[in-house]
Amino acid sequence: MSLTSAATLATLDKTGPRRITDLAVAEGVTQPAMTVLVRVMEESGLVERKGDSSDKRVTLVCLTEAGASYVRTRRQAGVNAYARLIDELTGDEVAALAAALPALLHLAELDSHAREKSDR
């Protein structure tokens, strides 16, 4: 599974059904790339396409139950991997990390905004 596929599934999980162009912008790839990606993920049963009734050009991409389950599994694997590493830190280090968490989240948010601007 490509990095972009996983990120797209996570985005769908976080924000609900989206149109293809939308997803392409969100993941920073071109629309044709996202079209192909969605086809592949559909063939794997991770997403479904639903036509929009009010605009017959758009196809809404939705997570299937299998897709949602995949996202959960992957997220859990990431959490576990980090947990294993953090277990090897000293108590002081863990405390320092915990204290820095709000700052790190803020940094991540600022970074994603900066990325959006420079992408356009």
Place this chain on the structure above:
Amino acid sequence: MSLTSAATLATLDKTGPRRITDLAVAEGVTQPAMTVLVRVMEESGLVERKGDSSDKRVTLVCLTEAGASYVRTRRQAGVNAYARLIDELTGDEVAALAAALPALLHLAELDSHAREKSDR
């Protein structure tokens, strides 16, 4: 410039001349991939090949001055980008980050070791 190229230059800068197989392992790619990468970087004037006198099979890859300068420029750009983001944090957040720095470095080190093991 590909991510792997930049990482390879950084490795050469950090550890000095290396043989191609070595670099491939360090960057987690195959030897043929590194062979091609080195050729491209050589054509761009960023590295030089030097034969090893004690073993005529090996080619030692060395940073040229242009390559070293490229590494410095890129590193500085990264520092600047982070500095710009950190400037937007509150004083408390910056302090928390600074306090967590040793823990973060330790985490990064643990992570790279874990990666080495799972790569093999």
Place this chain on the structure above:
DNA sequence: GAACATGCATAACGAACTTATATAGAACTG
């Protein structure tokens, strides 16, 4: 010194993108 091991190179192929362009539906315009 013959057989095997090692370091690098080359070839052929695949995955994940890109740009350019086609097509069908929506929206605007005189």
Place this chain on the structure above:
DNA sequence: CAGTTCTATATAAGTTCGTTATGCATGTTC
């Protein structure tokens, strides 16, 4: 309300960066 124009997606061809398989020259071993 027919014709242009815009928008959402699809398809095609080409690029980049990797892979596996294999060849070739040099080293190592018994």
